[in-house]
Amino acid sequence: MDKETFTVLVQRQQRQLYRIAVSYTASSADAEDAVQEALLRAWNRRQTLRDTAYFSTWLNRILINECKTLLRKQKRQSPRADLPCISVPPPDERAMLLRAALFSLPEKYRIPLTLNLLEGYTLQEIAGLLSLPLGTVKTRIARAKQKLEQEVSDHAQ
Numbered sequence: 720m721d722k723e724t725f726t727v728l729v730q731r732q733q734r735q736l737y738r739i740a741v742s743y744t745a746s747s748a749d750a751e752d753a754v755q756e757a758l759l760r761a762w763n764r765r766q767t768l769r770d771t772a773y774f775s776t777w778l779n780r781i782l783i784n785e786c787k788t789l790l791r792k793q794k795r796q797s798p799r800a801d802l803p804c805i806s807v808p809p810p811d812e813r814a815m816l817l818r819a820a821l822f823s824l825p826e827k828y829r830i831p832l833t834l835n836l837l838e839g840y841t842l843q844e845i846a847g848l849l850s851l852p853l854g855t856v857k858t859r860i861a862r863a864k865q866k867l868e869q870e871v872s873d874h875a876q
Contacts, residue, residue, distance in 0.1 A: 736757070842857055
């Protein structure tokens with residue numbers, strides 16, 4: 720795969736990569752780091768991709784693995800108390816509520832739901848990306864929707 724093809728394919732799914740990374744890391748800074756590392760890893764290993772039709776799935780799998788690696792590294796590090804606090808203007812209340820509800824879901828429910836609803840992946844594609852049986856993906860998405868609906872309705876009352 721040449722540089723131009725790689726660049727075009729990455730630009731097409733740049734936002735998608737970021738959203739997937741945020742759904743894993745729950746932090747925009749960590750998501751940006753994970754995307755950068757995944758793109759570097761993909762660039763260095765681009766010759767291993769046999770068919771460019773699977774580029775999106777291949778790159779998403781690399782990103783998911785990178786996110787998991789980043790989270791494992793963070794567990795081993797202690798937080799730094801000497802970092803300055805940066806204030807950010809508050810987002811819309813409904814958006815905050817939905818985001819909080821989404822991130823209150825366990826990762827095993829949040830990731831398939833994000834891939835399906837926000838990224839538009841089919842259940843079979845999600846099963847392949849996450850290396851899970853199709854029935855498990857269906858169940859997790861259904862339970863995620865139930866938990867999300869319950870969390871939002873609890874806050875609305």
